Amino acid sequence: MSLTIEPGDFVSVIGNNGAGKSTLLNTIAGTLTADAGDLTLAGHSVTKKSVAYRAKWLSRVFQDPKMGTAGELSVAQNLTLAQRHTHSMSLHLYRNAKQEAAYQDLLRPLQMGLEDRLTTQVKYLSGGQRQALSLLMATLSHPELLLLDEHTAALDPQTSAKVMELTQKIVETNHLTTMMITHKMSDALTYGNRLVMVQDGQVKLDVRGAEKQNLRQDELMALFAE
């Protein structure tokens, strides 16, 4: 498989179960290591590098809201972890009032009341709140590539729509290059400027721009059936 994602792309990736979407995403994220081939991220070859190393350029929102946040830690602590300009092994004290005010400003636009719950342990938040926080954390350091791994699949329809809207807003304002795996045809068609269909570990369809805009759901479904 060969796939190049241009800066500024918002790619939706669809495909059957077992088609290789998750394998693709995990290989990019570093959870799986490629047996052969090359992986270049923002000009750096990262084929054999660890997940933590790739985190310099890459962020990920997991499908499970519990995966993307540390439940025992507070909202503020989770946000601190996402701020990658401070080295994770530095001996600087991490708490200060200025920082907390900045976090509140970041959380307010989510409209989930999280700005008043900075010291709440994340495990007490709802799935939607956790996923929104996860999304905010992933985009906090303006990554070169944002990976969304079916990040609305575990949420109820209403929350799912809200998180999806939020995603669009954050991606747009920060001009993030994004790759989103989804099972929802409508989301794949509505969001992003490019659509990739994966089947049997191959790219079956790769459309962008106007061509993607004109794609209809029934056409897509027909391709699935083939």
Next chain:
Amino acid sequence: MLITSIGQGLLWAPLVIGVFITFRILDIPDLTTEGSFPLGAAVTVSAMLSGQSAVTASLLGFLAGCVAGWVTGILDTKLHMPSLLAGILTMTGLYSVNMHIMGKSNVPLLSQKVLTNYLPATWSVDLQTIVVGALVTGVVVAVLIWLFKTRLGLSLMATGNNAAMSSANGIYTDRMVIIGYMVSNGCIALSGALIAQSNGYADIGMGIGTIVIGLASVLVGEIFLRGRQIWLRLSAMVLGAIIYRYLLTVAMGLGFPVDDLKILSAGILVIVICLPIIRNKYRTRQQLKRYLKQLGADEHEAEPISSLKRQASPEGLLSRDTK
């Protein structure tokens, strides 16, 4: 008796804090404890016998523990062994190491100046022990409170809580686990160093059962002092160590022979594991009862099902609101 327990508890506190770091922060049951505790004792006593001061010797003991923790950490993270097995391997290997350091299975201190000898000789042994224990434990607690307020400490906590999320956020989790093992076993060995000086000897068998002592003390401490702040959690560990010592002293006072102390330790651990579970169940039941009573279900109290039904009916809820 209580005074003695406080003194002994303070000497054991670094061990409990060490167990707390692996067990609670990193979520790893680390059996290296059983080897690093006598290692700290062996290194300290040997260093003192070869002319080092008690302070230097204790620090050497601490560092030896860090090395032991590093070995377990490498086995666990780089060689991908289950953490239980990694701990067992290091612990087993340390037996030989400790024998080599000591030369024989029991090495007494001769006339060397131990830490308590730096204090005025007019003070009682208990007071000396308490002062030394409080000083050392105080330093350990203070350093750890500071550590967990730094970004490194936060990374440690995150690694123990959610490793996948931590590495996705750029934390090298392997390094964090190794650092955790090192700090933990350093503290444990320091405790061994203190106990050896207090007893006046290092013994190859002194590590047996220390993991049970450590775990039991962690749980006892958490029963008496709860909280999220790190200073509170660490204080709970110190309290746990003291209460645990006191429980053992009481048991011995009741006439249990010394040989039975290990089974007592195990028994205490079983009890403190079960206690919070039973307490939670009891509390939930009490809460439910109180809640049902509030709903005015007193005449049907014996039939919780019917009162639950009533609680579900919208009328009941509304009438309560209007009150």
